[in-house]
Amino acid sequence: MANHYFFKIKTYLLELGFDIRHQEEATNLLVVSKPELGIEHLVIGCGEPLLILEQHLLDLPNPSCEVYQQLLQKNRDIIHGAFVLDDTGRKVIYRDTLQLEHLDRPELEAVFNSLSLLLSEFSDELIAFSKGELGVVKA
Structure with a gap:
């Protein structure tokens, strides 16, 4: 059944104008x-x-409690998904999970819109974090 979902999601992505850079039907x-x-x-x-979506956003050269705090505080504003860290605590990743069974194209599109909005609104802070500078969360 997972293969059915793979083709359904792939169709949605093409309809939404995404460029498929890589695909592995077997996995x-x-x-x-x-x-x-x-x-x-x-x-x-x-x-x-589940449908799991992840995008690596940046590496933290100088992770700190302040940076982690700002990322967690920003999570509260994100409509879909959240900032997460990899096992090292240095890679900041955007991650969202959705139920596949009832997933439709508008719900998937909402995730992409949320990620795009997050990247545009929080870009200055993300750039500062990637440079090892402490950013300030916008209200």
Whole structure:
């Protein structure tokens, strides 16, 4: 059944104008980009019962409690998905999970719109974090 979801998601992505950079049908994995939304190499896994979306945003050269605090505070404003860290605590990733069973194109599109909005509104802070500077969360 996961294969059915793979093709359904792939169809939605093409309809939404995404460039499919990589696909592995055997593992139900897609890597997509849509630069005009700020989305580059978003990894999508169709692992029934969940659709998992992840995009690496930046590496933290100087992780600190203040940076982590600002990322967590910003999570509260994000409509879909959240900032997460990898096991090292240095890679900041955007991640969202959705139920595959009832997923439709507008719901998937809402995730992409949320990510695009997040990247545009929080870009100055993300750039500062990637440079090892402490940014200030906008109200």
